[in-house]
Amino acid sequence: MMQLYGVCGWGFLILVTVLLRAEAVMNCAKFINHLMQNFPVDYPEDRYYLRCTDKRCLLHVFLEKDFFAAKRICTQLTAELWIPRPGERIGYDMWIGIVGVQVNKDDMDLAWGTADLELVNEENWAALEPNHHANATCAIAKVSEKGRWVTQNCKRQFFFTCSFDLDPKPKP
Incomplete structure (x- = not known):
């Protein structure tokens, strides 16, 4: 957790968690205004960009981290690494969840899935991917x-996006 403090600051973490998990009544503009008024140093526009709909907020983090650090930061913010679907535009190479x-153990084939262990059999892989x-x-x-x-080595460093589900579905 101390490593994360250097990235965002404790105040930023607490504010994001509280505001995003509150009844989801605050729209994106109010969220950003409140965040920038209370934490102008901890929310520099060149490092973080927040975009919300009525169901989800995406926090784009312009800090290069390895996969595990990126995942840890999103998890600590009660979010997940975003998985863009076909047709969703991206502006930079980024980790996905x-x-x-x-x-x-005798086979090199991998099963690809999310952090929730949901298997991914998407058609959004590039040609000849997933690589083995x-x-x-x-x-x-x-x-x-x-x-x-x-596919990519998890130790490489890329930007990432945390996805906050504002209308979470109950888990079975």
């Missing part, structure tokens, strides 16, 4: 592939 897990390299067990959305997903 998909990882590969080895199903059989032992060191490439994470995925990015790649601009040069028109946002399609590409």
Whole structure:
């Protein structure tokens, strides 16, 4: 948690968590205005960009982190790494919330899924992906592939986006 303090600041973390989990009655403009008034230093426009709809907020984080650091930051903000769907535009290569897990120890094939262990069998993979390299067990959305997903070494550093579900579905 101390490492995260250097990225956002405690006040920013607490404010984001409280405001996003509150009844979802505050619209995006009010959220951003409140955030910028109370934490102008902790919310620089060149590092964070917040975009909301009535169902979801996306916090774009323009700090290069490895997959695990990016995932940890989103989790601490009670969010998940965003998984852009086909047709959703991205402006930079970024981590997405998909990882590969080895199903059989004698086989190099990986099962790809979300942090909630939901299998991903999307058609949003780039050509010849997902790749079956032992060191490439994470995925990015790649601009040069028109946002399609590409496997990547989890230790590489990319920007990332945290997704806050403002209308969460109950988990079974």
